[in-house]
Amino acid sequence: MIPELMIALSVGAALFGVGLYGALSQTNLVMIIMGVELILAAALLNLVAFWRYLHPDVTAAKMFVLIVMAVMAVEMAVGFGIAIARFRSRGSVEMEEARELKG
Amino acid sequence: MGRDLALLAPELTLAAAAMLMIVAEMFRAARLVLAIGLAGLAAATLLTLPMLSVDATVFGGTYRIDLISGWAKLILLPGTALSLLLVRAEITGRPREGSVQSLVVLVTLGALMLSGAGDMMVVVIGVVLTGLGSFALVAWPRDDAATEAAMKYLVFGAVTGSVMIYGLTFWFGGTGSTLFSELGQLQGQTLVTIAGLIAIIVGLGYKGSLVPFHFWAPDAYQGAPVSIAAYLSVITKAAAFFAFAQVLRDLPRDGGWPLALAVIAAATMTYGYLAALVQTNLVRLIAYSSVAQSGYFLMGVVALGASGFAVPGILVFAAAYVAMNLGAFAVVLLAGRDLGDLEGFGRTRPWLGAAMVVFLLSLTGIPPLFGFVGKFYLLSAAVEAGYLWLAIIGVLNSVLALGVYLRLMVPMYRTSSTEHPSEVGAVLTQGTVVVTVLATLLIGLAAGILPGP
Amino acid sequence: MPLLTIATFLPILAGLALMALPDRSTKKAHTVSIAATGAVFLITLGIWARGIVAGDFAQVEEIAWIPAIGAAYRLGVDGLSLPLVLLTSLLFLLSALYSARIGERAASYVVLMLMLETASLGTFMALDGLLFYVFFEVSLVGMYFMIAGWGYEERQRAALMFFLYTLVGSLPLLLAIIGLYLGSGTFDMRVWVEGTTLGGLPAMLALIAMLVTFAVKIPAFPVHTWLPAAHVQAPTAGSVILAGVMLKFGTYGLVRFAYQMTPEAFAQAGQVILAFGVVSALYGAFAALAQSDLKKMIAYTSVNHMGYVVMGVAIAALATEPRIRTIALDGATLQMVSHGLVTGALFFLVGMLQDRAHTRGIGDFGGLLGRVPWLGWAFILSAFASLGLPGLAHFPAEFQIFLATLNGMPWGLIAILAIVVTAALYLRAIAGVFLGEMNDKWADMPDLDRREKLVVLPLLVLTVLIGVAPGRLIDMIHTTMTGLGN
């Protein structure tokens, strides 16, 4: 196995771990979205690493990267849109306070 | 290029319709928005009909025009049209009605992408397109419940979606291609296979509300307007299973994934019905019941590649599910969101009550209703794939299902003083009920028109 | 002329027509009901007249339905199903006549009734596995709503119990059907009854699934507990249909599916099945003895009579000699018909009694024979038939079953004890209700009117006829059973 690839993948895995932990442990919507962005960053790193070290001729990887970036952006946009709506109706974007719906 | 565009005619039509709807919404012409949407859906459906027997790919194999995507269109487009009517009935004249309508159509576009996906990127786009649109739809009323529902829905969606993307990168690493048709190359790379598979299960499982990724579903359905809940519960969910079919049918069956999915399927059905048994909110109850229905869908997924019934099973059950669940939600729209609202409903509104009974029996899987045909296909698929135990669990869960649905049926025929006044937009809702009830009753009998193994 | 199809779908079409009518008055509803069931009865007589053939199904009607999976609309009759078809159409006609005084939501009642008739006829005549299952389940839904809507005091609970039990029971059949289908690639029951579709473990699993389903439906001990509740709470016509027709789904299925489609597995499990039959027969009899409610008592005797049928089929599977098999199967089939007629009559009579007295307790009556002789003598005749008196309907059937048992599995004869118990309980009931000191409360109880006589008499006549001269019927049954015996 190519050592550089392993390093990149390890960094990616670390980013993923941090992101997932953040997304699962944070209670603030904005912080959760930040965790999600970290996970996506890990995905980006993986993609680029695989492309660079294993499949340098595959252009699809670059397109995938662009698409993932777009996903990051729109997810953030909609996330903040909803955060604002929530803020206006409730004054807080804490998940802990979201307990109205249950059964 | 020209051929690709011709094959994509339904999708392009729908996209154009969605754009026009947005334009019309700019002029606050809600009726026009609805008209354009319905016309676009109808046109797209008609354009699909001659393409049912096509088996091709476009754009370098990234998008498939095949049996699954063809039938997906036939199922999802009319389902969306009915949803539009329900939306219209529920929120006529409220602010941004047209925006909701346009979003519904856009989400359906995403659902179509999911059902035709031949490439990881298309799946990602499909998941995001359906997801983001859905969040906005749920948040539309902007009150406490809706924003809470949207927030939960979003958090789950964002986390699962990104985990899915991360996992998919490993499949890319393993095959050197983003195409699903190349997944056969994963033969032997167990670790890579599993990584991507977990990702797919997480991402699409969330969309299809499989246990344990279902937590958002009851909350989102409850917080959203009923018509939106109805829409989300059928269209995005069906699309998730079409996507499952597209992705996993090329994956070698040796990774042990059928077994893992089978376990999830069993857990999903059982948990869904058990949770539904204790609900008192009608929307939540149906939400949990639709979680359980996801488990049945998954039986088809489990059998992919091992049984000729798998793909037709998913398609047929999806068609049935769209009809009966939409119908049930339409009745809820007329009856009320609480279980108590059904008290005596069958006596004061006999026809609607009878329709509800039909939907519920169909959801249970009583022949000759449509739901039975779907379940039959799925059970056959599971048995043929060697998952007899799963089929048995599926059958046993029909019993739980009956318990759940009888909780709705029995009070409907109790005498009570609850008033059931007809509401605004009742005509459209009733129209939807009529269409769905006819589909539930008749298509089951005319199952010959459906795809077979 | 596709008589089978016409007979099957005429009732439901009549029902739909009734729903479409602008004026759905009680009178019109019952007119439609009687006319439709009457027409169906005549048509089934026509089917009878056309006759059946040995060793195969006759009058087969087939249209493609779901060609993709080899399911088709297939109907046909043979010596097993034709008697049951005739019984069905007759009982429905009589029920329609009897029900003509029901005023509460009559149109809905009639529609349900007609739907049930379609489902019942379809179940007996279907030659396609999927179609069979469809009719089988539809009957369930129809009966649920009939009990829940027009039953007595605890109808909701009874209906629910009935529904849950039989639905749970019927689901294994679905798996068995799937197994048979996957084994043969078609839903054609004519292929399945060759008995070679499945073998080994799959066959045994399928058999167990089918036995669960049919045991619930028959009902055999220990899954019979829905039956007393459902029978007691159902409206009279419902009880008649339930006992007379729908219990036969179980025994019919036992022969058609379990016995014919998985013969080897059935033979292997024969002893167990026989044991269940014997226990059911005995249990039914003793449980009936313990009842003070007339309707419940008759319901339990159904368990007893159906136990004999199970015994007959089990003996047929166990017996080595073709002759004994044929006798056992003939007896079992005849028992189904006889039970339909006799129990039908008994339920009608109890219903009539209840209409007059609004009670069903044996202890509440006394000495009624003098007051209502028609009712009394009709009941006594039916009761004697039910306990198996020679010269009445049950005798030839039970005689053949016991004869076969004697030759095949003599230990099964302990079931004869049940006959004694049955005799005792009927005599007790007759003594309690019709003999002895008259209760003044019923001093002005009217006797049967013309409509009621019209309902009961045909059954009594047939009871006697089958008891005295069962030849024609047995010949018909025999035509097919000889083939099955080999």
Added chain:
Amino acid sequence: MSELTQYAILLGLTFGTVGLVLSIYALARAIGRARAEPAKDVPATAGTLARDPVWVRYHAKYYGYALLFLAFDMEMAFMYPWAVVYREEGLVALLDMGVFLAILFLGLLYGWSQGALRRQ
């Protein structure tokens, strides 16, 4: 110059900048130190001290724009590669991007019509 060297130079530039700043600070410190006097460190708030930290909510009245901005900014990720190969691809590229931009622009118009471009 290889790519890696180029980025190494940029990194060096960054560190150099930081070093420059630090040396400026050192110089300033060499010249003289601040005398500790009370109330000198009050932030510029017309003399009155805020009770809480000022890091509280600031009403971002432009969030409607911000959401649109995200969409448009993302679009640029697609446009740069496209721009580079534009002349090679010719008319098809123009049409492709035309459709893309038309949809994007539609989004802008929609946001406009819904009041996203209004002072909130």
Added chain:
Amino acid sequence: MSIAMILLALAVGCYAVAVLESWAVHGRLSLTRPATSALALLGREQIMPRTPDRLFFESGPVLLLVAGLLSVAVIPLAPGLIITDLAIGALFLNAALAYVLVALIMAGWGPNGAYGMIGGWRFLGQFIAYAMLIVMPITAVAMRAESLSTTQIVLSQAALWNVAYQPIGFVLFVIAAMGVAWLPPIDLPTGGGDLAGGVEAEYTGARLAVLRLARLVIIVALASATVTFYLGGWLGPWLPGWVWTALKTLAVAAGMLALGSRLPRLREAKYLELSWKLGITLALANIFLVGVIALVVPI
């Protein structure tokens, strides 16, 4: 070698811009003024506001300076006279400039003072207004050059400068550049009179000096970027390339400064509205026009 020359040129440029700015503000041309005020700033005492966010407070100015220097790094002074000739130079410039926003928000947030914070947030609004107008015109430029390398972009203008080829883009870019460097009339974060200095309000002494220096670097970077993208970079007759670049850069800087001092300050909402409703539309039209021209004319 070239790095040192460019940094030297940058230093000179910064000083020149500082002179120009003081001329634009005070109306008197004085060559020594920037030097004296720099010395004065260094000599003045540094006050740390109470309860600051220390990390943000300290790193804001540094980051701003880094952002400015990194953007300069991809600007060619003459053929070969460039710090790093990246293949994606224009994109890198964009990326570097994005940190201006981050730096200013940090600087505004850090001191825990109301004016600074409002200044920082205002700049976020301003950023949303100008950001698209930086990148979209650059896209059009890249379309013509078929490259994102700044050297290639200059070379592509040999036949005709982009200012003539895509004048709309030029105007938009200059306006946006003024936004990036918060030059009047869009100097919202510092806001002259109404915010008591905005993000600069709490900075004193050497820190303020760094902050001001960084801004000068950014002005130079943007002016030279304008020159590179639209005014043919080093291209010009008779004189050596680097002289042309320097002259053009100073001219553009002077123009931007002069323009600003003549106009009333723009409210953030107005700026946003203008740039989204008018600016984006024009930028898209610009891209489309350039696309059509590029298809028709092979230059």
